Amino acid sequence: xxxxxxxxxxxxxxxxxxxxxxxxxxxxxxxxxxxxxxxxxxxxxxxxxxxxxxxxxxxxxxxxxxxxxxxxxxxxxxxxxxxxxxxxxxxxxxxxxxxxxxxxxxxxxxxxxxxxxxxxxxxxxxxxxxxxxxxxxxxxxxxxxxxxxxxxxxxxxxxxxxxxxxxxx
Amino acid sequence: xxxxxxxxxxxxxxxxxxxxxxxxxxxxxxxxxxxxxxxxxxxxxxxxxxxxxxxxxxxxxxxxxxxxxxxxxxxxxxxxxxxxxxxxxxxxxxxxxxxxxxxxxxxxxxxxxxxxxxxxxxxxxxxxxxxxxxxxxxxxxxxxxxxxxxxxxxxxxxxxxxxxxxxxx
DNA sequence: CGTGCGTTTGAGCTAATTCAATAGGAGTGG
DNA sequence: CCACTCCTATTGAATTAGCTCAAACGCACG
Numbered sequence: 001x002x003x004x005x006x007x008x009x010x011x012x013x014x015x016x017x018x019x020x021x022x023x024x025x026x027x028x029x030x031x032x033x034x035x036x037x038x039x040x041x042x043x044x045x046x047x048x049x050x051x052x053x054x055x056x057x058x059x060x061x062x063x064x065x066x067x068x069x070x071x072x073x074x075x076x077x078x079x080x081x082x083x084x085x086x087x088x089x090x091x092x093x094x095x096x097x098x099x100x101x102x103x104x105x106x107x108x109x110x111x112x113x114x115x116x117x118x119x120x121x122x123x124x125x126x127x128x129x130x131x132x133x134x135x136x137x138x139x140x141x142x143x144x145x146x147x148x149x150x151x152x153x154x155x156x157x158x159x160x161x162x163x164x165x166x167x168x169x
Numbered sequence: 170x171x172x173x174x175x176x177x178x179x180x181x182x183x184x185x186x187x188x189x190x191x192x193x194x195x196x197x198x199x200x201x202x203x204x205x206x207x208x209x210x211x212x213x214x215x216x217x218x219x220x221x222x223x224x225x226x227x228x229x230x231x232x233x234x235x236x237x238x239x240x241x242x243x244x245x246x247x248x249x250x251x252x253x254x255x256x257x258x259x260x261x262x263x264x265x266x267x268x269x270x271x272x273x274x275x276x277x278x279x280x281x282x283x284x285x286x287x288x289x290x291x292x293x294x295x296x297x298x299x300x301x302x303x304x305x306x307x308x309x310x311x312x313x314x315x316x317x318x319x320x321x322x323x324x325x326x327x328x329x330x331x332x333x334x335x336x337x338x
Numbered sequence: 339c340g341t342g343c344g345t346t347t348g349a350g351c352t353a354a355t356t357c358a359a360t361a362g363g364a365g366t367g368g
Numbered sequence: 369c370c371a372c373t374c375c376t377a378t379t380g381a382a383t384t385a386g387c388t389c390a391a392a393c394g395c396a397c398g
Contacts (some may be wrong), residue, residue, distance in 0.1 A: 006248075006252060008252070008256060009337060010337075012256045013252065014252040014255055015255050016248055016251065027241060028241035028242070028244045028245050042173065042186050055280060058230075058234075061227075064230065064233055064234065065227075065233065069238060071237060071240040071244060072196060072197035073197070075196065075197045075243055075244055075247060076197050078248065078251065079175075079185055081251055082184040082185065082247065082250055082251055083175060083177070083185075085254035086183055086295075086297070086298030087177060087182075087298060089179045089385080089386095090385075090386065102197060110274075111380085120344065120345090121344075126256075128255070129255025129384090130385075130386075131387060131388080132344090132346095133346080133347085133386085134343095134386060134387075136345060136347085137346080137347080138320075139387095140346070165200060165336065168179075195343080258354095259354065261351075289376070289377085290377060291376085291377095295389090299354080299355090300354075302354090302355075302377095302378080302379085303353090303354060303355075303379060305379085306378080306379080308377095308378095308385095309379085310378095320348060
């Protein structure tokens with residue numbers, strides 16, 4: 001898994017998201033990116049040179065169509081995340097994040113009630129617009145309330161109903 | 170100008186953005202939208218039926234390419250807004266919003282230091298992840314500090330440096 | 339058995355919210 | 369032209385969710 005992040009001039013950091021196996025980075029294709037990508041776990045990736053890739057796409061309408069579909073999907077995800085950032089409480093953010101991760105693992109055949117979290121607490125905080133302390137506190141609280149179990153390297157979601165209730169969009 | 174918004178099940182509202190003359194809605198093209206679009210000022214718009222439009226695009230790679238470019242642009246805007254929502258203070262949000270509006274007017278030849286705000290304070294609040302009171306208070310404060318002047322239907326940005334400083338990304 | 343780094347926990351603080359009251363127009367009718 | 373209503377915006381006071389600062393914990397690694 002890799003982390004996509006940006007650093008604000010004053011040192012604050014925004015983690016735009018996490019990419020996993022199968023994800024395509026660079027859909028937006030702007031002239032110049034301003035994103036830092038860092039591996040959180042051993043990662044194999046496939047790199048396309050900008051120019052040749054643009055040429056390839058130009059000759060393959062099907063491919064372009066797929067890319068556009070994908071970009072549209074990313075856009076709706078981005079919109080959902082905006083709603084999350086702007087209008088939800090810390091607890092809802094954390095619950096929602098965990099469920100999103102679970103769903104994404106499920107999509108690549110890693111479906112399980114145990115969710116690996118290769119990113120650190122600070123990464124989660126910077127992704128959800130919270131502080132590391134708040135993330136840590138909420139995870140311990142959800143653990144105490146038996147909504148989940150904190151395990152090494154991740155969490156086990158022991159009460160999906162409760163979490164889904166919190167995350168309800 | 171039109172307002173794009175979504176209602177959360179519990180009544181909270183998220184204003185995803187505002188579209189102005191020249192903007193294209195529906196780039197993401199998902200099967201089903203979940204967005205409410207409402208006019209804030211007299212608006213003329215051009216509607217394409219989904220099916221015929223998809224067919225048209227299928228036959229015009231150039232067009233698809235333009236749409237994809239545009240979607241990529243929207244995606245970067247969405248990412249910027251996420252950073253805004255997650256990692257900036259209320260004052261920074263408001264300053265940034267006003268400057269963004271000014272820039273968008275400029276792009277369509279309406280460049281001026283006076284920025285029309287056809288949306289209400291509540292709309293701005295729901296867009297920035299704030300409350301109406303906070304938006305109102307900050308606008309009055311920026312007015313008192315001579316960074317801007319509140320005028321009927323909008324604001325006049327009297328100290329761009331100050332605002333740009335606040336919005337600095 | 340230390341050392342270093344990420345996480346957890348505690349205590350106090352503050353930016354923004356909530357709750358509540360007031361003020362400012364725009365539109366309507368007498 | 370004034371009185372009244374409605375709706376949005378502003379202002380004030382009190383509250384709080386989440387932050388900041390600081391300390392302790394846990395564990396992997398040498």
